[in-house]
Amino acid sequence: MSSKHFINDPTHLVNTALHAVTLTNPAVALDADNKIIYRRPSPDASHQKVSVISGGGSGHEPSFAAMVGPGLLSASVAGTIFASPSAEQVRVAIQSRVDNNSPNDTSDGGVLVTVMNYTGDILNFGMAVEKARAAGVNVEMVVVGDDVGVGRAKAGKVGRRGIAGTVLVHKISGALAAQGRSLQEVAKVARLTAENLVSVGASLEHVHVPGRVVSKEDDHLKLGEVEIGMGIHNEAGSSKEKVELPELVGKMLKQMLDQSDKDRAFLNVNSNEVVLLVNNLGGVSVLELGGITAEVVSQLEKSYGIRPVRILSGTYMTSLNGLGFSITLLNVVNTDIGGPSMIELLDAPCEATGWSSPIAKSTWEAKNTATREDKGALNVDVQDSGLKSDGKAAQETLTLALQNVIAVEPEVTRFDTVVGDGDCGIGLKRGAEAILKHLSSKPLTGDAVVDMASIVPVVEKTMDGTSGALYAIFLNSLVASLRDLAPGEANAKTWAAALKQSSDALSKYTPARPGDRTLVDALYPFVEVLGKTGNVKQAAEAAMAAAEGTKGMKASLGRTVYVGGSGYEEVPDPGAWGLAYFFLGLAGVKSDQDGGWEKI
Structure with a gap:
């Protein structure tokens, strides 16, 4: 787990993070005393x-505070x-921070409180509700x-924990409330949504709470x-295993969907409409979450039809910077309130910085599969040049x-x-592997331009x-030069x-020139010596000598410019080094993979 934080005071961290929500959404305010x-x-x-209220412990952002806004939560x-927050904090929210029907108000209003199934939350929110x-x-x-x-069996009387699927309950109930429906209807649809949710998470590591001392007893997952x-x-969780992503996703989906597993067959996903939510627990890169989402979608269709x-993928409910993700499936059922449907409520607009789903209903339902396959005016058929x-x-x-290039990669x-x-x-x-693969199916013809x-x-590519x-x-320039x-004879x-x-x-x-510590340091000497001598071996040796000469050379261009310290004094430029290996191969010299060379 990472125990490094920019803000190590947990109280200051929570307070400032809540304040930040008001900075990014002018429609919301903060009662700092009651969070x-x-x-x-x-x-x-x-x-x-x-009004719809939710909440819980901090550390799950953007739930719950960033889910407050028109069309979603009224307060968190x-x-x-x-x-868990205290019962008094929750009571203040219910009675004085949202619209509600007080004893003197006869309108059909009220407050829906949505809470995740954790003992502290149930007791404190429940006490506030009763008050x-x-x-x-x-x-x-x-x-x-x-x-x-x-x-x-393991959950016993406590029951299942609440996790990321909760945000779908928030969105659906918040959208319904925004349409002016009654508390009875909003609560009914919220319960119906909750009853048709299954979720499961997975993580590569536990998380560290800012302000806590890391001890040797802290539980870590093995590499x-x-x-x-x-x-x-x-x-x-249910198990600790060494698995790759496809197997991991398969196990997670089985826990949600296998009806033969009587310990976990909580829901029979039998609707023609299913919503998928792939949630980032906080520490997974956007790039990797995309790969995870693709794997989940693929297995859902292949293994379960x-x-x-609707597919939602992003950061909705975190575990601080948890290096994991969760999968949620919503079995869409009839709300029996005379419309709207769960899907329509998910698609309804809202203004909350924590809800990330900007795709319009019309776009989803269009099911547009059109693509553009035209490659443009590329001339892929090059005529014989006669340069043999x-x-x-x-x-x-x-x-x-x-x-040689492949061998020198490490x-x-x-x-x-x-x-x-x-x-x-x-x-x-x-690049080298791709060219070799290309040559195996399309050998060189002997025409330098065509090849x-x-x-x-x-x-x-x-x-x-x-x-x-x-x-x-x-x-590209070389092709044109050869054609000229x-x-x-080539x-x-x-x-x-x-x-x-x-x-x-x-x-x-x-602007790269020799002396700037780039691949040009190896390229220019090779070209120059080859032009003077016509000898490929001498040209390759000049390129290697120049590459070795980049040791200690301070970079003027490229990413190396931004790297501090003295590392550049100890190693040559990587690009020049790799290119020199290529040139030595052209001279008939190959690496023995032990830092030396052998003539063939």
Whole structure:
């Protein structure tokens, strides 16, 4: 677990985070003494009869405070981190921070309180509800327990925990209240939603609460281990296993959907409409959450025939910076209140910074599958140029050079980890492997222009970043330069002339020159020596010497510029080093993978 925080005082952290909600949403205010975020009084909300309140311990943001706003919650009540708010805090919210029907108000209004199934929350919110009811407030309470990570036997009388599925109850009940429906109707649909939810989480690590001392007894998950069913307060799940994502998702879906598992068959998902929520527990990157969502959607259709009508993926209910995610399924059923449907309520607009679902109902229902497949005016068929060479020999030489690039990847990666972001070696290896795969199905023909033109798209598709762009520019120019020199023999002199033209073209797009600590430090000496001698081996040796010379050279360009310290003094430029290996391969020299070379 990470115990590093920018704010280590938990009290200051909670208070300032609540204040920040009011900064990002001008429609809400903060009762700092009671940690209540509530909607500011507005004549625009006069048609809304029912107020919806929720809350719980802090640390689950954007639930609950950032879910307050028109069309969602009317107020939220926050406790300290992972601890329920007091009954008095909740009572103040019900009786004085939202619209309610007081003893002197005969209108059909009231308050719905939604709470997750945790003992502290049930007791404190329940006590506040009873106090408000005794004072004449028309108030109902709905408890959400959607977690299937703990089965019936272990849960006992306590029942299932409430986790991320709760936000769907918030959205649906808040949207219905915004339409002016009665407390009876809002509470009914909220309970119906809660009864048709199943969720389960998984995490690679427990979380650390700011302000707590880390001790040796703190429970850590082992490397590669994942806890299936972990709760949102570090509570134990159903198992700890070493599994890859596909198997993990399969196990999670089985806990939610396997009707033969009598300990967990809480809900028979039998509706034609199912909503999927993939929730980030706080510490998963947006990129990785996308990969997780794709895996979940794929397995739902393949294994269970479920194609969700709505897919929500994002950060809705966290466990601080929990390195995990949860999956929620809502079995959409008829609300029996004469409309609207659960889906329509999910699609209804709201203004709350914590609700992330901007896709309109019309867009979902259009089911537009149209694509644009036209590649534009790309001329993929390059005509023979007449610039000839021995295709078989050229392929053997190029293969050796690419194999050198693959062999040197660990070394290039190590260098780039010191002076860059660590991706240079992987990028070069990915490009080399893609070209080798291309050559295995489309061997070189012996026409230098045709062969080079067939390789360029491979580089463009597989090598990204700055170096990928530089290589693509250089190789595109090389195709044009070779074409200008055709027809004839593609000998060392021809290649030297074409490479010189390509180097000049590249210089138009980058200020990099020898001495700037870039791949150009290896490229320019190779081109220069090849032009003077016509000897590939001498040119490759010049490139390697220049690459070695980048040790201690302070970068003027590239990401290395931003890296402090003295790392650049100890390693060569990664891009120049990888390119020098390629050139040595062209000279018939290959790596022995032990830092040396052998002539073949």
